[in-house]
Amino acid sequence: MKKKFILLGAPGSGKGTLAERATAKYGILQISTGDIFRHNVADGTELGKKAKEYMQRGDLVPDGLVLDLVTDRLSQDDAQKGYMLDGFPRTIVQAEALNKTLEKSGTKIDAVVYLNVPRDELVKRLSGRRTCSVCGRSYNVGNPEFAPAVDGVCDVDGGELVQRHDDDKKVAEGRIDVYNEQTHPLVKYYQAAGILTELNGMDGAVRNFELFSKLIEA
Ligand code: AMP
Numbered sequence: 001m002k003k004k005f006i007l008l009g010a011p012g013s014g015k016g017t018l019a020e021r022a023t024a025k026y027g028i029l030q031i032s033t034g035d036i037f038r039h040n041v042a043d044g045t046e047l048g049k050k051a052k053e054y055m056q057r058g059d060l061v062p063d064g065l066v067l068d069l070v071t072d073r074l075s076q077d078d079a080q081k082g083y084m085l086d087g088f089p090r091t092i093v094q095a096e097a098l099n100k101t102l103e104k105s106g107t108k109i110d111a112v113v114y115l116n117v118p119r120d121e122l123v124k125r126l127s128g129r130r131t132c133s134v135c136g137r138s139y140n141v142g143n144p145e146f147a148p149a150v151d152g153v154c155d156v157d158g159g160e161l162v163q164r165h166d167d168d169k170k171v172a173e174g175r176i177d178v179y180n181e182q183t184h185p186l187v188k189y190y191q192a193a194g195i196l197t198e199l200n201g202m203d204g205a206v207r208n209f210e211l212f213s214k215l216i217e218a
Contacts, residue, residue, distance in 0.1 A: 002110035002216055003028060003082025006089070008186055009115035010179040011172065012125040013201045014208065016138055017146075018113070019084045021209045026216055031073055032086040033066060035136055058166050058174040060090055060182060067097050074101060090183045095190075111215055112190040115208070117201035119176060126172035134159030145205065 005028075007015040019030040037055060040048030047069070051061045070088055073079060089095040102108055117125075128142030132154035139154075139161055140146035148154065152161050166175060190196040197215060199208045 001026070002218060004107065004110045005084045005216075006109055006112040006190070007084055007086045007115070008112055008183075008190070008196075009201065010117060010119075010122050010183075011175045012122040012129065013115040013117040014205060015086045015115060017205050018115070018209060018212055019086050020137075021205070022084060022212060022216065025213070028216070029078055029081070029083040030086055031070075031079070031083050031088070033070065033088040033090075034086075036069060036073070037061060038136070056165060056171075058171040058178060060178060063091060063093050063097070066090075066094060070094075070098070071101050074105075089186065090179075092185060092189060095186055109195060112186075112193075112196045113212060113215065114187055114190075114196055114198045115201040116198055121202065122176055123169065123173060126167045126175075127169045129164065129167050130161035131164050131167075132157065132159040133162050 007019060009015050016030075016032065019028075019032070022028050023030050037048070037051045041052050041055065042048070047065065050065055054061045066088065070085075074083070085098075089098050098109075124142060125140060128140045130139045130141055130148075130152075131137070132139075134154060134157050137154060137156055138146070139148045148161060153159070154161060166172065187196065187198075197211075199211055201208070
């Protein structure tokens with residue numbers, strides 16, 4: 001069974017949904033740098049204070065703040081059995097730094113899963129996304145497959161569903177631009193490394209999880 005993955009794709013492409021399902025079925029750990037930053041912002045930590053303004057603008061947090069955090073997270077006990085990196089790496093510099101960290105520990109990424117979704121669909125998904133203010137789970141008011149059972153309430157813990165500030169249409173469009181400029185080049189980078197699998201993000205979460213499962217079980 002393969003256990004070390006990078007989930008690559010624009011904001012709203014379905015990385016989190018894929019990761020959530022793989023955690024539920026295979027117990028693979030999801031490491032979302034966005035979630036880690038949001039927790040730090042909510043807790044008012046030094047890291048959170050530094051990251052907050054970049055996140056609110058929809059810009060990337062500087063590599064210097066991201067790299068130590070990820071190196072530290074990957075060294076923790078629960079990450080030794082495997083993980084899915086969600087939202088990292090987001091730049092070539094981050095990808096190179098990850099290579100170095102993995103080399104040092106004698107491990108490597110098994111596969112990079114790239115979810116390809118057209119821009120207009122991303123904008124639609126991000127503006128319909130609602131997030132549980134307690135557990136961070138995502139829903140979508142524009143798609144019955146991802147709608148909560150009760151409007152505005154998390155199915156899992158009853159928490160209030162809110163719109164992430166950076167899912168506001170204008171900020172979300174900026175984040176897609178940032179993705180295209182800074183993160184999309186990683187598709188070619190991992191293609192050249194021979195470890196990229198491309199999924200059509202329009203095929204739906206069920207189909208894509210089936211394909212991801214095959215990759216995990218291969
Ligand atoms: P996400 O939840 O992955 O969309 O991330 C939310 C925000 O956190 C991004 O818009 C960035 O500001 C920041 N962020 C998350 N991961 C990274 C990363 N690998 N590099 C730089 N900034 C990041």
